[in-house]
Amino acid sequence: MNNKYFIIDFDSTFVQVEAMDELAVIALANHPDSEKVIEEIRSITNLGMEGKISLSESLNKRVQLLGANKKHIEQVITLLKTKVTQSFKRNSEFLKNHASNIYIVSSGFKECILPVVKEFGILENHVYANTFTYDENGNVNGLDTTNPLSQDKGKVSVVKNLALTGDVWAIGDGITDYEIREAGAASLFYAFTENITREAVIAKADAEIKSFDELLYIHELPRAISYPRNRIKILLLENVHPNGIKLLQDEGYTVECMKGSLGEDELCEKIKDVSILGIRSKTMVTKKVLDAAERLISIGAFCIGTNQIDLDYATKKGVCVFNAPYSNTRSVVEMVIGEIIMLMRKVVSKNTKMHKGVWDKSADNCYELRGKKLGIVGYGNIGSQLSVLAESLGMQVYYYDVIEKLQLGNAKKCDTLDELLSIADVVTLHVDGRKSNANIIGEYEFGLMKDKVIFINLSRGHVVDIDAMVKVLQSGKILGAAVDVFPYEPKNNQEEFINPLRGFDNVILSPHIGGSTEEAQLNIGEFVARRMINYVNTGDTTQSVNLPNIQLPELKQAHRLIHLHSNVPGILAQINQVLANHSANVLGQYLKTNELVGYVISDINVEYGKNVLNDLKKIPGTIRARVLY
Numbered sequence: 001m002n003n004k005y006f007i008i009d010f011d012s013t014f015v016q017v018e019a020m021d022e023l024a025v026i027a028l029a030n031h032p033d034s035e036k037v038i039e040e041i042r043s044i045t046n047l048g049m050e051g052k053i054s055l056s057e058s059l060n061k062r063v064q065l066l067g068a069n070k071k072h073i074e075q076v077i078t079l080l081k082t083k084v085t086q087s088f089k090r091n092s093e094f095l096k097n098h099a100s101n102i103y104i105v106s107s108g109f110k111e112c113i114l115p116v117v118k119e120f121g122i123l124e125n126h127v128y129a130n131t132f133t134y135d136e137n138g139n140v141n142g143l144d145t146t147n148p149l150s151q152d153k154g155k156v157s158v159v160k161n162l163a164l165t166g167d168v169w170a171i172g173d174g175i176t177d178y179e180i181r182e183a184g185a186a187s188l189f190y191a192f193t194e195n196i197t198r199e200a201v202i203a204k205a206d207a208e209i210k211s212f213d214e215l216l217y218i219h220e221l222p223r224a225i226s227y228p229r230n231r232i233k234i235l236l237l238e239n240v241h242p243n244g245i246k247l248l249q250d251e252g253y254t255v256e257c258m259k260g261s262l263g264e265d266e267l268c269e270k271i272k273d274v275s276i277l278g279i280r281s282k283t284m285v286t287k288k289v290l291d292a293a294e295r296l297i298s299i300g301a302f303c304i305g306t307n308q309i310d311l312d313y314a315t316k317k318g319v320c321v322f323n324a325p326y327s328n329t330r331s332v333v334e335m336v337i338g339e340i341i342m343l344m345r346k347v348v349s350k351n352t353k354m355h356k357g358v359w360d361k362s363a364d365n366c367y368e369l370r371g372k373k374l375g376i377v378g379y380g381n382i383g384s385q386l387s388v389l390a391e392s393l394g395m396q397v398y399y400y401d402v403i404e405k406l407q408l409g410n411a412k413k414c415d416t417l418d419e420l421l422s423i424a425d426v427v428t429l430h431v432d433g434r435k436s437n438a439n440i441i442g443e444y445e446f447g448l449m450k451d452k453v454i455f456i457n458l459s460r461g462h463v464v465d466i467d468a469m470v471k472v473l474q475s476g477k478i479l480g481a482a483v484d485v486f487p488y489e490p491k492n493n494q495e496e497f498i499n500p501l502r503g504f505d506n507v508i509l510s511p512h513i514g515g516s517t518e519e520a521q522l523n524i525g526e527f528v529a530r531r532m533i534n535y536v537n538t539g540d541t542t543q544s545v546n547l548p549n550i551q552l553p554e555l556k557q558a559h560r561l562i563h564l565h566s567n568v569p570g571i572l573a574q575i576n577q578v579l580a581n582h583s584a585n586v587l588g589q590y591l592k593t594n595e596l597v598g599y600v601i602s603d604i605n606v607e608y609g610k611n612v613l614n615d616l617k618k619i620p621g622t623i624r625a626r627v628l629y
């Protein structure tokens with residue numbers, strides 16, 4: 001590190017904001033035309049940053065408009081301390097440990113800058129900036145014009161005077177930072193875009209860095225996190241809730257969102273450099289998609305069902321899949337109850353008639369649900385919660401599940417599907433979307449149902465043979481039906497819904513919205529985003545659908561080596577041999593396997609051979625190995 005120097009800009013680089021703009025907001029708070037003046041100051045700042053007016057002109061104009069005094073400067077310092085850029089904050093240890101290599105060179109004002117950067121160990125005599133001049137009452141009345149930083153190319157002359165020999169890297173968001181490199185006073189200029197992106201500046205830069213982590217990563221320097229988060233690209237399809245998006249953005253990941261889903265070919269193209277994919281029920285993540293995904297480490301299904309993902313193949317490729325197993329359960333249950341009532345009272349067909357002007361007041365074939373037999377197929381999270389609510393409304397609940405399930409309340413277990421179908425007044429499906437559930441309700445099963453049955457499917461489209469259902473609807477056997485899920489569903493809201501169930505006035509059709517409530521989507525968005533963040537940042541697989549679930553302790557003063565491999569004998573021994581070869585002191589080790597893969601986490605002392613990760617990757621059967629800190 002001896003011959004590497006960092007020339008760091010302050011405004012919008014070391015801190016997230018422009019100190020002068022913030023000072024203006026504070027100083028002009030009681031000014032009658034404050035908004036107008038602040039806007040003027042901001043536009044002058046930008047003109048200066050983009051090189052459209054000279055720096056001295058920009059500075060002078062702004063100071064005159066400011067009307068600030070010493071009290072305001074105190075207030076802006078307090079504010080700036082809360083606005084330090086995340087990646088500088090994260091790497092405070094690096095800044096402290098290498099203080100002699102770090103300079104802050106800014107056209108801003110030292111009074112505002114020094115108290116902020118000092119807290120990060122920056123040396124006072126390494127801070128170069130302008131200084132205000134004051135009148136006898138402590139009001140700012142100008143700036144020290146003898147300071148080179150008040151002049152055009154001031155940064156250039158300051159850095160030249162430092163006479164640094166070695167690698168000098170200028171890091172900033174403005175043209176004046178580039179000028180240091182242009183004049184040959186710095187060897188490289190990095191356009192810093194964590195806070196603001198100026199295309200004109202990026203165009204001049206040797207490279208864009210979206211965070212200070214990225215610079216440290218590029219140059220293999222000591223850093224707070226192993227991999228810059230902004231390099232982790234996330235693609236979120238199908239309208240994920242804004243809270244989920246924000247959680248991921250706040251972590252520093254690069255997030256792209258799309259409202260609809262993508263077809264296989266489009267997704268194959270789009271997914272190439274994506275590390276995390278977020279979907280709901282419509283996006284099919286096939287083998288072909290997984291093969292096209294060169295960097296994918298995790299998929300978040302922002303829903304319950306995961307049948308749209310080739311889970312076995314994802315597991316073999318070491319892609320960790322999460323879903324939200326409970327967040328929309330209640331929403332589905334409420335919709336089922338509502339639909340049973342609407343169908344039993346023929347509200348749906350009567351509503352259609354009313355809109356055509358037909359007054360059909362009659363009680364024919366209209367029933368209370370009290371005392372009726374509800375047959376639940378699939379007694380999982382939704383089925384069992386429905387059981388409790390339906391019973392509280394006076395229904396007699398029967399259920400059938402392929403695995404042994406404890407009954408809740410007075411619900412009665414049926415030993416076969418046939419038994420349930422022949423007992424129930426209302427049949428509702430809540431099975432999962434496994435492939436073998438295709439057409440579990442077809443002609444034969446409809447035949448077993450009672451006359452005037454109410455039939456509901458809010459589970460998955462492929463579990464019902466739609467042609468058989470159409471026949472039985474035409475026969476008049478079904479009193480009413482509600483269907484929310486279909487074997488083929490439109491990819492987005494622009495595509496027409498085409499299905500033979502259209503046109504029956506006793507059938508409620510809904511566009512797969514059983515779980516689409518504000519409450520559920522918010523919960524799902526946050527739940528899945530948190531699971532994925534935890535996995536990426538710590539390796540924790542708790543509640544993953546496909547990888548062995550390991551809940552990990554927080555990583556403190558250690559590096560975490562993560563090794564995912566095919567589940568074959570002897571891998572743990574080989575991992576430990578590699579660790580021994582590199583004299584790595586193991587602080588904790590965690591292992592779990594499922595039938596396809598094994599997951600080994602080794603927390604080790606930070607002193608270890610550099611090639612340990614490469615050697616771990618060479619172990620036969622390795623799917624993925626990474627280091628985290």
Ligand SMILES: NC(=O)c1ccc[n+]([C@@H]2O[C@H](COP(=O)([O-])OP(=O)(O)OC[C@H]3O[C@@H](n4cnc5c(N)ncnc54)[C@H](O)[C@@H]3O)[C@@H](O)[C@H]2O)c1
Binds near residue numbers: 304379401437440516
């Ligand atoms: N319409 C929507 O918007 C919406 C919202 C949420 C969930 N869902 C779907 O609802 C279904 C149920 O969700 P959950 O959270 O209760 O799932 P779950 O996994 O908790 O429960 C499914 C239950 O079905 C049982 N099962 C599977 N196949 C069966 C079969 N052939 N016969 C009888 N039982 C069978 C399983 O053993 C399990 O107990 C899933 O398909 C899910 O994707 C739809």
Ligand SMILES: O=C(O)CC[C@@H](O)C(=O)O
Binds near residue numbers: 282328516
């Ligand atoms: O929101 C979705 O797309 C799917 C909802 C539901 O089917 C689920 O599986 O949770």
